[in-house]
Amino acid sequence: MIDHRRPLSRRRVIQSAAAVGAVATLPRALRPVPARAEDVALTLVAYSTPREAYEALIPLFQASEAGTGVVFDQSYGASGDQSRAVEAGLPADIVAFSLEPDITRLVKAGLVNEDWNADEHKGMVTDSVVVMAVRPGNPKNIQSWDDLLRDDVQTLTPNPLTSGGARWNIMAAWAAQIAQGKTEEEATEYLRQLFTHVPVQDKSARESLQTFVGGVGDVLLGYENEMLLAQKNGEEIEFIIPAQTFLIENPVAVVNTSAHPEQAAAFLAFLRTPEAQKVYGENGYRPVVTDVLETFEFPTPETLSTIADFGGWSEVTPKFFDPEKGIVAAVQAQ
Numbered sequence: 004m005i006d007h008r009r010p011l012s013r014r015r016v017i018q019s020a021a022a023v024g025a026v027a028t029l030p031r032a033l034r035p036v037p038a039r040a041e042d043v044a045l046t047l048v049a050y051s052t053p054r055e056a057y058e059a060l061i062p063l064f065q066a067s068e069a070g071t072g073v074v075f076d077q078s079y080g081a082s083g084d085q086s087r088a089v090e091a092g093l094p095a096d097i098v099a100f101s102l103e104p105d106i107t108r109l110v111k112a113g114l115v116n117e118d119w120n121a122d123e124h125k126g127m128v129t130d131s132v133v134v135m136a137v138r139p140g141n142p143k144n145i146q147s148w149d150d151l152l153r154d155d156v157q158t159l160t161p162n163p164l165t166s167g168g169a170r171w172n173i174m175a176a177w178a179a180q181i182a183q184g185k186t187e188e189e190a191t192e193y194l195r196q197l198f199t200h201v202p203v204q205d206k207s208a209r210e211s212l213q214t215f216v217g218g219v220g221d222v223l224l225g226y227e228n229e230m231l232l233a234q235k236n237g238e239e240i241e242f243i244i245p246a247q248t249f250l251i252e253n254p255v256a257v258v259n260t261s262a263h264p265e266q267a268a269a270f271l272a273f274l275r276t277p278e279a280q281k282v283y284g285e286n287g288y289r290p291v292v293t294d295v296l297e298t299f300e301f302p303t304p305e306t307l308s309t310i311a312d313f314g315g316w317s318e319v320t321p322k323f324f325d326p327e328k329g330i331v332a333a334v335q336a337q
Contacts (some may be wrong), residue, residue, distance in 0.1 A: 041150055043073045043263045045270065049099040050082035050167055051209035052229050053129070053253075056286040057099075060279055069269040081207035082167030089114065089258065096261040097270060099128065099253070101167025101208075103316045104253045119256040128274050129228075129288035131251040132304060133175035136215060136223035136230050136242040143221045147245055148179045151197055151222060151312060158200050159220040161211045163331050168208030171326060172224040173331060175249035177323075178308035182247040195334045216240070225300075226251060228287030235287075247306040253288075 018132065047057065064070035076095070078085065082101035089095045090112045091255050098115070100106055106126065109115040120126030137145050143156055149159050161169040176197060180190035205211045208225050215223040223230075223240070230242040255274060257267045273279055280290035281298070290296045313319050324329045 007130045033081070043266050044076060044110050044210060045073060045096040045261075045263060045267055046076040046078070046091060046094050047097045047099065048078045048095040049083050050085060050101040050105075050253075051207040052101075052168070052226055052232075053099065053286070053288070054079045054209075055232060056288065058281055059282050059286070060274065063278060063282065064270055064273045067273065069266075073266050073270070079111055079209075081161070081210075083165045084206065088335065095258045096263060096267040097255065097257055099255045101251075101253060102170060102254070103254050103310075104320050105167060106256050107316070109256070109258070110213040114258050114260060115256045116259050120254065122275075124275060124291045126254045126256060127252045127291050128255045128271075129253045129283050130291055131226045131228045131253070131287075132307065133224060133243060133249045133251065134227045134230055134244050135170055136212075136233075136240045138221065139239050139241060140156055141241060141243070145222055145243065148176060148193075148247065151176075151200060152193070156200060156222060157202050157220045158197065158222045159203065159205075159211050159215050160201055160224045161208055162206055164202040164326065165206045166211075168225055168229075169204070169209070171226075171249060171251045173323065174310065174313070174319065175224070175247075175308070177330075178249055178312070179245065179247035179306075182306045182308065186307060191330055191334065194330065195337055198334055212238075227289075227322075231287030244302055244304050246304070248304045250307050250309045252310070 042322060049057065061075050084104050085104035086098070086108050089098060090108055098106065098109065106115055106119060110117055110119065135145055135147055137143065141320050145156070150156060160172045163169040163173055163223060176194060177190045180193045190237065203214060203219060205214055208229055210227060211223060212229055214220070216233070227244070230240065233240055255271055257264060257271060261267045275292060277292060280292045280295040284290050284295060284299045289301050290299070310316055310319060321329065326332055
């Protein structure tokens with residue numbers, strides 16, 4: 004278990020979510036208008052947590068030769084909601100989601116090319132790990148996954164039907180049980196018990212953080228980078244990295260209906276440059292470029308499971324997250 008305590012100055016966390024099943028638009032105040040007729044406008048549709056990173060990255064790209072004359076519209080929300088909104092017609096040139104299945108949905112819809120993940124980083128732009136946020140001083144003395152089942156502990160995690168972060172949390176909890184030598188039946192029983200301690204399931208990881216900061220719950224499961232950002236913004240939380248946790252891998256892709264595919268591809272290429280990867284690192288993400296990752300001092304968990312350990316998302320999604328037959332549906336129905 005690794006303990007992190009970094010209280011700093013406070014700032015409100017904000018987000019904007021795209022509506023599911025409708026073509027959502029951002030308020031005009033959040034949508035940059037091209038300053039010149041020759042400017043190129045790209046729309047970035049992303050999951051909720053990397054908003055602050057992109058607010059730093061976009062100006063850097065615009066200052067580069069490839070980004071000259073490029074302006075951005077931006078939409079942020081729960082990863083699953085954002086993916087479904089793009090599938091339903093929300094305009095997008097670039098998508099940045101919490102997990103691979105939200106890209107795969109768009110591949111099946113013909114909106115993202117099948118070779119989107121053929122690069123050396125397999126389509127990923129950042130990594131993170133699942134952590135446990137606790138109240139200052141860790142008054143409930145949360146140290147492990149077993150502690151989340153105590154009678155005096157309430158845990159927050161988002162809704163797995165809308166949030167990619169929720170799915171990472173569930174896989175981390177499951178994998179931790181397997182790493183401890185438990186059977187799949189025992190791991191499923193752990194999930195069943197865990198959800199009896201979850202008082203609310205918000206739509207996104209960012210909303211869960213807001214709920215936790217508002218005073219609900221004793222523990223918040225979520226992204227390491229989200230907790231680091233919250234601390235940077237002065238929220239009075241601490242977090243621990245449990246002995247068994249899970250590698251989070253975040254994908255990006257160009258939407259093949261983009262009117263400006265060259266500029267969209269240039270932005271994706273920029274996101275994997277050392278300059279951009281350093282910005283991700285400064286925002287709490289673990290860079291996917293090894294040379295940049297080594298310049299940061301991210302803790303190494305004792306046991307770090309990956310989605311590949313469980314057959315990849317093609318096996319995990321139907322097994323765990325099928326809305327009718329999946330393990331999570333069965334667990335939550337009990």
